[in-house]
Amino acid sequence: MALMATSLVACGGNAVLPGDTNQAYGTASSGTPSITQNIPPKTSASASTTTSASTRVTTTTRSAKPGSARKTVAIPPRPIKSIKAETLMGLSETAVKSQIGAPEMIRGEGPTRVWQYRSDECSFDAFFFPGTEGETRKMTHMLARLRKSADKISVQDCLDQVLKSRSANG
Numbered sequence: 001m002a003l004m005a006t007s008l009v010a011c012g013g014n015a016v017l018p019g020d021t022n023q024a025y026g027t028a029s030s031g032t033p034s035i036t037q038n039i040p041p042k043t044s045a046s047a048s049t050t051t052s053a054s055t056r057v058t059t060t061t062r063s064a065k066p067g068s069a070r071k072t073v074a075i076p077p078r079p080i081k082s083i084k085a086e087t088l089m090g091l092s093e094t095a096v097k098s099q100i101g102a103p104e105m106i107r108g109e110g111p112t113r114v115w116q117y118r119s120d121e122c123s124f125d126a127f128f129f130p131g132t133e134g135e136t137r138k139m140t141h142m143l144a145r146l147r148k149s150a151d152k153i154s155v156q157d158c159l160d161q162v163l164k165s166r167s168a169n170g
Helices: 002-012 093-100 155-169
Strands: 034-037 046-051 056-061 070-074 103-109 112-118 122-130 138-146
Touching: 093 112, 093 122, 093 138, 093 155, 112 155, 122 155, 138 155
Parallel strands: none
Antiparallel strands: 034 070, 046 056, 056 070, 103 112, 112 122, 122 138
């Protein structure tokens, strides 16, 4: 059993039963996540593939190994909720949190709060200042930077990446 688990990890999670051959090995992958589930075996050996614009279904049935039939269905990507960066300006912390979600880090500098959101590529900082003493803080400034280089990235491009990574993870 431990050998099988090690084999699955070595295959990147693509389940290939012992004695089977991974027919897709070395072929280009679309990068689309997929789910593989057991399906009831059929009595004859057959293989079929159905392709549509949003999903790919492959069904393989073998009579030699009962219970080894597999069905793989591609999961369509979640559409990202696009937000125009300029629409965040002037919003309260609560309103920004409802739009983007909780930040990964909050830094306080006196009455100012800086919220940081990150994707694999960039960091997006939202600066909140109170208008007057005792007033709720509102976003007054945004900053974006690449995490692994000194090149520039626009605030909108970084915000889109943050939203995309949050959509993929959540």
